[in-house]
Every structure is written in C-alpha cells, then in structure tokens.
Amino acid sequence: MMRRLLAPGLALVMGCASAAAETPSPRPCPPKVGSGIQCFTTQDANGAHILIARPEVWNGALIVHTYGGPRMQQPTASMTDEDLERFVETVREGYAWVATSRRRGGYGVTQGAEDADTARKLYIAAFGRPTHTIAHGQSWGGNIAAILIEKFNQPDATGRRPYDGAMLTSGVLAGGTRGYDMRLDVRAAFQAVCGVHPASGGSPQSLGTGLAAGERLTREQVSGWFNECTGASLRPEARSAAQTRALGDIAAASRIPERALLAHLQWATFVFRDLADHVTAGKSPFGNLGVRYRGTSDDEAFNQRVMRVTPDPEAVAALAADSDPTGRIDLPVITMHQVRDTTVFVEQQHEYRRVVEAAGNGHRLMQTFVDDDQHSKTSPPHYPAILKALQRWIETGARPSMAEVQANCEAARQRHGGTCLFLPEFAPRPWYERVNPRGAS
Numbered sequence: 001m002m003r004r005l006l007a008p009g010l011a012l013v014m015g016c017a018s019a020a021a022e023t024p025s026p027r028p029c030p031p032k033v034g035s036g037i038q039c040f041t042t043q044d045a046n047g048a049h050i051l052i053a054r055p056e057v058w059n060g061a062l063i064v065h066t067y068g069g070p071r072m073q074q075p076t077a078s079m080t081d082e083d084l085e086r087f088v089e090t091v092r093e094g095y096a097w098v099a100t101s102r103r104r105g106g107y108g109v110t111q112g113a114e115d116a117d118t119a120r121k122l123y124i125a126a127f128g129r130p131t132h133t134i135a136h137g138q139s140w141g142g143n144i145a146a147i148l149i150e151k152f153n154q155p156d157a158t159g160r161r162p163y164d165g166a167m168l169t170s171g172v173l174a175g176g177t178r179g180y181d182m183r184l185d186v187r188a189a190f191q192a193v194c195g196v197h198p199a200s201g202g203s204p205q206s207l208g209t210g211l212a213a214g215e216r217l218t219r220e221q222v223s224g225w226f227n228e229c230t231g232a233s234l235r236p237e238a239r240s241a242a243q244t245r246a247l248g249d250i251a252a253a254s255r256i257p258e259r260a261l262l263a264h265l266q267w268a269t270f271v272f273r274d275l276a277d278h279v280t281a282g283k284s285p286f287g288n289l290g291v292r293y294r295g296t297s298d299d300e301a302f303n304q305r306v307m308r309v310t311p312d313p314e315a316v317a318a319l320a321a322d323s324d325p326t327g328r329i330d331l332p333v334i335t336m337h338q339v340r341d342t343t344v345f346v347e348q349q350h351e352y353r354r355v356v357e358a359a360g361n362g363h364r365l366m367q368t369f370v371d372d373d374q375h376s377k378t379s380p381p382h383y384p385a386i387l388k389a390l391q392r393w394i395e396t397g398a399r400p401s402m403a404e405v406q407a408n409c410e411a412a413r414q415r416h417g418g419t420c421l422f423l424p425e426f427a428p429r430p431w432y433e434r435v436n437p438r439g440a441s
Helices: 009-015 081-086 088-092 108-126 139-150 181-194 220-232 241-254 258-278 299-305 313-323 348-357 380-396 402-416
Strands: 025-027 035-044 048-054 060-066 096-102 132-138 165-169 332-338 363-368
Touching: 009 332, 025 108, 025 313, 048 081, 060 081, 060 139, 081 088, 081 096, 088 096, 088 380, 088 402, 096 108, 108 139, 108 313, 132 139, 132 380, 139 165, 165 380, 181 220, 181 241, 181 258, 220 241, 220 258, 220 299, 241 258, 258 380, 332 348, 332 380, 363 380, 380 402
Parallel strands: 060 096, 060 132, 132 165, 165 332, 332 363
Antiparallel strands: 025 035, 035 048, 048 096
C-alpha cells in the first residue's frame, strides 16, 4: 500500500529514532532524479556520508544500496549521487533508498557492509522501520551486499531480521580470492610482453600486491606504458606489427577482451595495492604458479618468461574472510547479470550458485541474465522487473518464475522506457572455464 511520507521530525517524535542519531537534513536531489522525490543527507560516526531518497508516495519498503568500484577517491557528500541517478527507477517505483559513501575509499568488503548497515540504522532512526528492507549491490557492491546479508542479518529480540531480500546486479560474486584471477593474469601478461610493470629487476610479488611497498605510480603512467607497448589507443591499422602482437598476446593470456584490458590493468595495480595495504598485511593473496597461458603468438616462450607469484596462505585467508561469500543466506536473493559484461564476467554467477547450493540454500537464489554487453547499467525496466518479483517473493514465499519477471519487465517498460532483454534459458559456464585455472599443468 502506498503512503504519504512523514517529515523526519515527526518520525522522531513517534519514537522511531535513536537518541544518538542526527536527523538527516534536506538537500536538493541530484539533477537527473526529477520531481516527486525528496533527498536528505547526514554523516555517520565514522564520517561516511549518507544519502537518502524518499518518493512522495512511498510503498513502505527500503532499498539499502551499495555501489561498485572500489572507488579509490576520498569519500565526499556527493559520492553516491550518480548511483541514485543511475537506479532512480527503483525510487520512482515507490521505494525509499539509502546509500553510504563508506568511511574511506578503496577495498574492504566487510567494512563496506558494516557501513551500509549503519546507513540502514540511520534511516530507521530518522524515518522509522520500513515494512521490508532490500539490499541492492551493484558490481563490487554486489560483493558487499552478499556479505551484508550473510554477516549483518541476525534476528533481533522479536525474531525479525534487518534484511528481507537482496538483489545483486552485475555482482563480483565469486569473492575476492577467485574473482580477480584474470587481473593477476593481465599483470603477469603485461610484464611478460612489455617489461615495464614492475620495472626491470622488480619483485614478482608486486604482481599480486599491485605495487611494491612505497612505490609511487599514477594511472596516467600505467595508461602511457600500455598504449606505447600495445598501440591500443590507435586505430588498428595505425599499430605496428609489434604492437598488434603485444595487444593480442596480453588479451589471449589474460582471457580479457582487448577493449577491456587497460581497465583491468589499472584495477590490478591500484586496487591490488589498496587491498594489500588494508586487508592482507602487504602480502599477495593472488598467484599464477602452474597456470599454463595459451593462445599467444608463442606459448612456449611466453610461459618460460612470464613472472610467477605464489599466493601467501595468510593473505588468502584474510581476503577470504573479508570478501568470499559462503552461501549462508536466509532470505530470497535475485541476481541479474549482462551476459557479455567485460568488467565482471557473467561466469561469476556460476561460482555464486555453486557456493549457495553447497550451503543448502539453492532454493533461496534466483538468477536472471540479460542480452547486453554493458556493466554499470542495462536497460531501465529490468531493475523494476526483478525488484517487483523479489518483493512478491518476500511477501508470499512463492519463488518467481522467469515468465513473471519478463511480464514485470514489459509492464515497467511502459513506465520507464527501454527494452526487455532477459534470456530465460541462459546458463553461465563454470568460472575456471572462463578464466585460467589456478594450478593447471
């Protein structure tokens, strides 16, 4: 049932707020949000910025959004504005929405989940408890949301859990210890072909820690090296034979499409360094010992010269504890993934289903797939489609069908435009058919 919103002060008077929480202040919504939605802001005790959006006619439910990345910049009050604009269809469907900038930029999945749950609590302190709360994680935020519903969903004294459902879109759901295998490979391949990162004489260990301790490097330097070696910034006909061969060899060895190589190389430099600094005590959780690289212009020569790094067991354990889903979920989860996504491979969904089923919770997971090559956002009606299906699943306990999801999408298309591109029969390949198997001979 839709309801008109109460002002924050009235919610406080009604006794729904914690005395320690500061009432969110009204602020203008981001420009693309449009009319009929009110926005508020506050900060939590750790300094994270909280953005709240509330439709003028509210359906009583709340979405707790976790954004992707990791974004490496210092968090600001406008950090999540683009996320609200990107997924504004969910608010226009009647849902309230809250997101946190997080207390710091960079890696840290469990810390990000804690910050997201704090944002939920601040929302409740100001506006009261919603009828249902749904976690929405996008990209790396999907990893955070997956951990959020595992680690921060214990029942309260009344037996009610904080989260009633989750939708995970384009999510890094293989977890940190598996989901970045191809990024270690692109670092190793780039060094084997171009010989500049790390510099001559550099330690192989820095492949898995992004940079050597104390090393300074900019994104512009990495881009410059990559483009000079591969000619990727040039038209194909303008590349030298050596550049064409270099670009092809790096793509073949890493199994990352040519157009996406530089982005993955940047993440494998700066995110890996941040991860080593804040999660794994400076040690590499990634390795390529025993990986057999194939498809290059000379596989034998390539495999002889490529740097090898052995993952540190303590680092692997620390990263797994921080970011690897266990599948221990106690609520309905719907995922959605674009099948030709080159940023987060759709095969991560196979790994997530494997883990969830191993935990005995396969009946709580529904996976949907979209015929698209985008990562950050697919066509608008897909999001209300899975959200409506999830809401009904929460309310009735009846698992949705793909026919229901597709019908939802067609109805949402009338309100939000776009096209419906669900692939009901699609099934992703196993993760280690898509990326180089670890320990292969």
